[in-house]
Amino acid sequence: xxxxxxxxxxxxxxxxxxxxxxxxxxxxxxxxxxxxxxxxxxxxxxxxxxxxxxxxxxxxxxxxxxxxxxxxxxxxxxxxxxxxxxxxxxxxxxxxxxxxxxxxxxxxxxxxxxxxxxxxxxxxxxxxxxxxxxxxxxxxxxxxxxxxxxxxxxxxxxxxxxxxxxxxxxxxxxxxxxxxxxxxxxxxxxxxxxxxxxxxxxxxxxxxxxxxxxxxxxxxxxxxxxxxxxxxxxxxxxxxxxxxxxxxxxxxxxxxxxxxxxxxxxxxxxxxxxxxxxxxxxxxxxxxxxxxxxxxxxxxxxxxxxxxxxxxxxxxxxxxxxxxxxxxxxxxxxxxxxxxxxxxxxxxxxxxxxxxxxxxxxxxxxxxxxxxxxxxxxxxxxxxxxxxxxxxxxxxxxxxxxxxxxxxxxxxxxxxxxxxxxxxxxxxxxxxxxxxxxxxxxxxxxxxxxxxxxxxxxxxxxxxxxxxxxxxxxxxxxxxxxxxxxxxxxxxxxxxxxxxxxxxxxxxxxxxxxxxxxxxxxxxxxxxxxxxxxxxxxxxxxxxxxxxxxxxxxxxxxxxxxxxxxxxxxxxxxxxxxxxxxxxxxxxxxxxxxxxxxxxxxxxxxxxxxxxxxxxxxxxxxxxxxxxxxxxxxxxxxxxxxxx
Numbered sequence: 137x138x139x140x141x142x143x144x145x146x147x148x149x150x151x152x153x154x155x156x157x158x159x160x161x162x163x164x165x166x167x168x169x170x171x172x173x174x175x176x177x178x179x180x181x182x183x184x185x186x187x188x189x190x191x192x193x194x195x196x197x198x199x200x201x202x203x204x205x206x207x208x209x210x211x212x213x214x215x216x217x218x219x220x221x222x223x224x225x226x227x228x229x230x231x232x233x234x235x236x237x238x239x240x241x242x243x244x245x246x247x248x249x250x251x252x253x254x255x256x257x258x259x260x261x262x263x264x265x266x267x268x269x270x271x272x273x274x275x276x277x278x279x280x281x282x283x284x285x286x287x288x289x290x291x292x293x294x295x296x297x298x299x300x301x302x303x304x305x306x307x308x309x310x311x312x313x314x315x316x317x318x319x320x321x322x323x324x325x326x327x328x329x330x331x332x333x334x335x336x337x338x339x340x341x342x343x344x345x346x347x348x349x350x351x352x353x354x355x356x357x358x359x360x361x362x363x364x365x366x367x368x369x370x371x372x373x374x375x376x377x378x379x380x381x382x383x384x385x386x387x388x389x390x391x392x393x394x395x396x397x398x399x400x401x402x403x404x405x406x407x408x409x410x411x412x413x414x415x416x417x418x419x420x421x422x423x424x425x426x427x428x429x430x431x432x433x434x435x436x437x438x439x440x441x442x443x444x445x446x447x448x449x450x451x452x453x454x455x456x457x458x459x460x461x462x463x464x465x466x467x468x469x470x471x472x473x474x475x476x477x478x479x480x481x482x483x484x485x486x487x488x489x490x491x492x493x494x495x496x497x498x499x500x501x502x503x504x505x506x507x508x509x510x511x512x513x514x515x516x517x518x519x520x521x522x523x524x525x526x527x528x529x530x531x532x533x534x535x536x537x538x539x540x541x542x543x544x545x546x547x548x549x550x551x552x553x554x555x556x557x558x559x560x561x562x563x564x565x566x567x568x569x570x571x572x573x574x575x576x577x578x579x580x581x582x583x584x585x586x587x588x589x590x591x592x593x594x595x596x597x598x599x600x601x602x603x604x605x606x607x608x609x610x611x612x613x614x615x616x617x618x619x620x621x622x623x624x625x626x627x628x629x630x631x632x633x634x635x636x637x638x639x640x641x642x643x644x645x646x647x648x649x650x651x652x653x654x655x656x657x658x659x660x661x662x663x664x665x666x667x668x669x670x671x672x673x674x675x676x677x678x679x680x681x682x683x684x685x686x687x688x689x690x691x692x693x694x695x696x697x698x699x700x701x702x703x704x705x706x707x708x709x710x711x712x713x714x715x716x717x718x719x720x721x722x723x724x725x726x727x728x729x730x731x732x733x734x735x736x737x738x739x740x741x742x743x744x745x746x747x748x749x750x751x752x753x754x755x756x757x758x759x760x761x762x763x764x765x766x767x768x769x770x771x772x773x774x775x776x777x778x779x780x
Contacts, residue, residue, distance in 0.1 A: 159322055160226075182624060183272055184201060185584070194215065199215045200214045205379045206381060206382055210339060212337055214338075225294060259501070289328060299317070359372055377430060407510065411438070419523050419566065447514055450517075450518075467537070472638065476647065499581070522565070528654075528662070534561075536558075536559075537560070557615075561647050585625060591605075670739060692712045704762075743776055748765070
């Protein structure tokens with residue numbers, strides 16, 4: 137770091153002796169100014185997600201979030217990561233939006249590995265542009281950073297105030313245009329009792345009213361209050377599960393007691409399991425599982441937050457679903473008109489081992505855990521024990537794909553460089569909750585955006601089938617440059633994004649084709665089984681009727697195809713009643729021989745045989761020629777088969 141850039145770090149370290157905080161203005165490039173101070177994120181969970189990403193990039197193994205729910209007086213996010221040295225903190229304050237991550241400067245500051253795309257501990261960096269810390273503008277204009285590196289006898293405390301747009305002013309030039317003052321920081325050092333401790337805590341103070349209102353579901357409770365006063369307008373149901381409600385303008389008194397799916401004595405993981413189970417149970421009693429109905433905004437925030445970081449799945453990673461059970465597995469082809477092939481797995485074998493897939497279940501290497509108000513977060517995507525419907529296909533279908541493209545024949549500016557990814561598309565009769573319908577893109581096993589229910593603009597009319605699919609694409613190399621500044625959207629024109637669009641749409645077509653085939657086969661088998669049962673009942677009914685007349689030997693009847701009619705004489709000499717099928721059974725008027733039509737034909741033939749057996753058993757055919765027998769049976773059968 138140039139000597140001119142070290143003055144603030146020097147003043148911060150000097151505070152150990154002088155007890156006088158260092159003063160500094162926050163500065164950013166003009167290109168990211170408005171998006172930072174006005175809030176580039178859409179929901180409180182987005183800002184918390186960015187703080188978790190910072191902790192992950194700092195090789196933290198544990199993140200603890202405390203929200204002071206349901207008061208929401210202040211929020212703290214604490215991790216046990218590497219911590220920030222005064223030099224790193226100086227860079228953060230002076231270069232908002234100019235992250236040293238993925239740069240040589242990042243290596244010098246000790247926040248990246250030799251390969252600048254990875255953390256010192258070997259994690260693929262998931263932060264973006266160095267503005268993650270300032271995502272807290274969504275929550276507050278005032279926050280504290282308390283941070284310490286391992287082996288440092290002092291911790292560093294930064295008291296930061298973000299300015300409003302009206303207060304911002306130019307302070308110089310930067311790489312992204314003019315440097316703009318966006319706030320103020322007071323930073324000092326305090327002696328630490330534990331030399332080996334390390335990590336960072338961000339304390340969000342003086343939460344903005346709109347943020348507190350969002351987390352506390354104020355608009356929902358206000359609507360319920362209004363409808364309660366106006367009895368004839370009561371149409372809204374309170375959420376089944378909620379964090380409770382404080383009395384308006386009395387932040388220390390509860391007006392509505394919390395109703396949570398877990399008990400106070402439950403362990404952190406058990407609490408999350410019960411939260412997920414509440415969604416599963418809701419699906420058993422309603423046609424559609426909807427988080428907006430089941431949860432208040434706080435619990436929705438908790439759920440949404442659990443989908444983003446590189447966390448383990450609460451149930452099982454889709455690549456670790458075992459063969460030999462309820463799932464049917466297919467491998468996707470990497471071509472536009474490809475056809476998914478059945479993936480045969482032995483009992484207990486998984487797609488991961490069969491296809492040598494490498495996407496981890498959670499963070500690679502060292503574990504990574506996130507706790508929010510005593511609840512341990514996991515990815516709440518469910519694959520097992522999902523509700524069934526009346527659809528022909530009952531078993532879940534798992535389509536696995538993987539691809540690596542190096543685009544050797546294209547210059548990097550046109551191809552975006554190498555792209556490698558693994559993916560799955562999971563079909564089930566019902567996806568719960570409905571917010572998981574769609575596809576999620578994960579870069580470095582982390583996501584900013586939620587599930588895209590359009591499947592990246594899929595145009596084929598598959599309204600029912602697309603509501604039965606949840607999918608994730610795990611990008612191992614590439615796409616990072618296509619992420620927009622908020623990490624919640626992509627540059628749709630980027631070559632990697634365009635390639636993934638084509639790949640996904642091909643995968644959806646492959647899934648649809650196989651699903652249709654399986655459905656047709658299942659329906660055919662069902663019809664055949666049902667038809668066989670009906671034909672067996674007809675045979676049993678004939679046998680019962682004739683034995684009631686004392687006929688022990690049921691007449692043997694054969695309906696001959698045109699090519700078999702030369703066999704008629706020999707069969708009749710042996711005592712078999714042989715009739716021409718085309719003379720007995722009326723021809724079909726159907727244009728196509730479908731499975732259903734084939735079953736109707738078999739049933740008509742069985743009824744013809746039954747009529748012949750009954751008439752012969754009663755002795756009513758003895759004096760008729762075979763031609764007259766055929767005519768009589770046909771006349772009776774046409775009446776039997778007559779439909780209104």
